[in-house]
Amino acid sequence: MILQASRRLALEAALDADGLDAALITARPNIRYLTGFTGSSGALWLSRVGAPTLITDFRYDEQARDEVSSPTAVHIARGPWMGALSDVVRESVGRCGFEAETVTVADHERLAEILPDVELVPLRDLVETIRRVKDSTEIEAIERAVRVAETALNRTLSGIDWHDRPTERSVAVALELELRRQGSEALPFDAIVASGPRSALPHAMPSDREIEMGDLVLIDFGARVDGYCSDITRTFVVGAPADWQSGIHAHVLEAQELARSAALAGAACRSVDARAREALARHDEDQYFGHSTGHGIGLEVHEGPSLATRSEDSLEVGNVVTVEPGVYLPGKGGVRIEDDVLVAETGPRTLTNLPRELTQL
Numbered sequence: 001m002i003l004q005a006s007r008r009l010a011l012e013a014a015l016d017a018d019g020l021d022a023a024l025i026t027a028r029p030n031i032r033y034l035t036g037f038t039g040s041s042g043a044l045w046l047s048r049v050g051a052p053t054l055i056t057d058f059r060y061d062e063q064a065r066d067e068v069s070s071p072t073a074v075h076i077a078r079g080p081w082m083g084a085l086s087d088v089v090r091e092s093v094g095r096c097g098f099e100a101e102t103v104t105v106a107d108h109e110r111l112a113e114i115l116p117d118v119e120l121v122p123l124r125d126l127v128e129t130i131r132r133v134k135d136s137t138e139i140e141a142i143e144r145a146v147r148v149a150e151t152a153l154n155r156t157l158s159g160i161d162w163h164d165r166p167t168e169r170s171v172a173v174a175l176e177l178e179l180r181r182q183g184s185e186a187l188p189f190d191a192i193v194a195s196g197p198r199s200a201l202p203h204a205m206p207s208d209r210e211i212e213m214g215d216l217v218l219i220d221f222g223a224r225v226d227g228y229c230s231d232i233t234r235t236f237v238v239g240a241p242a243d244w245q246s247g248i249h250a251h252v253l254e255a256q257e258l259a260r261s262a263a264l265a266g267a268a269c270r271s272v273d274a275r276a277r278e279a280l281a282r283h284d285e286d287q288y289f290g291h292s293t294g295h296g297i298g299l300e301v302h303e304g305p306s307l308a309t310r311s312e313d314s315l316e317v318g319n320v321v322t323v324e325p326g327v328y329l330p331g332k333g334g335v336r337i338e339d340d341v342l343v344a345e346t347g348p349r350t351l352t353n354l355p356r357e358l359t360q361l
Helices: 002-017 028-035 058-067 081-088 105-114 126-131 136-158 168-181 196-200 243-261 269-281
Strands: 022-025 043-047 053-057 073-077 095-099 119-123 192-195 216-221 232-237 294-296 303-307 320-323 326-329 333-336 339-344 347-350
Touching: 002 022, 002 028, 002 043, 002 126, 022 028, 028 043, 028 126, 043 081, 053 058, 053 081, 058 073, 073 081, 081 105, 095 126, 105 119, 126 303, 136 168, 136 216, 136 232, 136 320, 136 339, 168 192, 168 216, 192 196, 196 216, 196 326, 196 333, 216 333, 232 243, 232 333, 243 269, 243 320, 243 326, 243 333, 243 339, 243 347, 269 303, 303 320
Parallel strands: 022 095, 053 073, 095 119
Antiparallel strands: 022 043, 043 053, 192 216, 216 232, 294 303, 294 320, 320 339, 326 333, 339 347
16 A cells, blocks of 8 residues: 555665664564554564565465555465565665564574674664654544544443442443453453542452442543554543542643643643642642553554653654643542644544543442
C-alpha cells in the first residue's frame, strides 16, 4: 500500500543517517506498521538493494500474501524464519541494524552465524520514533477504539446493581466481555477495577473484594480497533461522596485539565507533566502522585512520547497521548482521570467524551 511505502521511505532515510546498509525488523508492531502484516511470527528484511522482504512461515502464507503488497516480497520459510535469512540476503551488507528490544542473546548469536561478515548494530526506538506521529488513518482507528471503549463502559455500568456488592473481578469480567461485544480486538491490557482502599494502588489487579457503599471505584480500560489502542480511566463513587473524596477528585480534575491544555505542538513533554504536578502541589497532594502524567498510544498502549518529569521528548502534531494524573492516599483511596489527546495544529483535541466529574454509581 502507498501508505506503508511512505513509512518505509522514512525508515530508509533514518538508516541512511545512521550509515546502515540494512535493517532486520522483528518487533511485531513495527512489522505491522511497515507492511500491514498482522501475523505473530516473522521478520522484515530491509536493505539498500532489492525489495523489502517479509519472512514468515507456512501458517501465514495466505494471510501474508493478502495483507502485504508490492514492493514488499513475501518469503515463506520451511522452518524458523531466521533460518531463511541466508536465502533472502543475497547482496553484500556491511552494517545491519537489529532491534535490540526484541532480539535475544541467543538470536544475536544465531544472526552472527548466519551473517558472519556483517557488523550487527543494535537499534533502539528507530521505527518507534517514526510511529509517534500518526496519520489520519491511524487517528481514525484510535478514535474508533475510544468510541468502542466508552460504549462498553456505559453499558457495563448500567447493567450492574451496585447494591448487590459486586466484586471488582466481576465488574472487570463484565467490562472486558462488553469491550469484545462492541468490537474490540484483543484487549490492549487487562482492565483495572479497584475499589475502596485498593483504589490507592495505581495498577491494582481486580480482586474478589466486594464493592461497598461509599467506595471510590477506579476503572482503567481500553479497546483495540484495527490494531490501534485507546486507554481511558475514570473514578466513580458508590453512593454519596465524602468530602475528602470530592476534594481529591476535584484536585485531580484540575490538574488533568491544565495538563491537557498544555499538550501543544512544540511543548516539552516535561512541561506538560509539570503542569499537573504544580496543580496538585497547590493542594499539598503532589507527593501522592508517583507515576508519569502520560504516554503515547497507537499500535501499542505504551509508546513515545513520554509525559514524564525527566522526559527529553517534545510534542509534535500527530502525537496521540494519554493525560492521566492521579492522587493515591495509602490505605484510604485514590483517583485517576485519563483521557486520550491528539496534538493537532489548532491545539490539543481530547478524543475521549466520557464525563469527568465524580459520578455516583
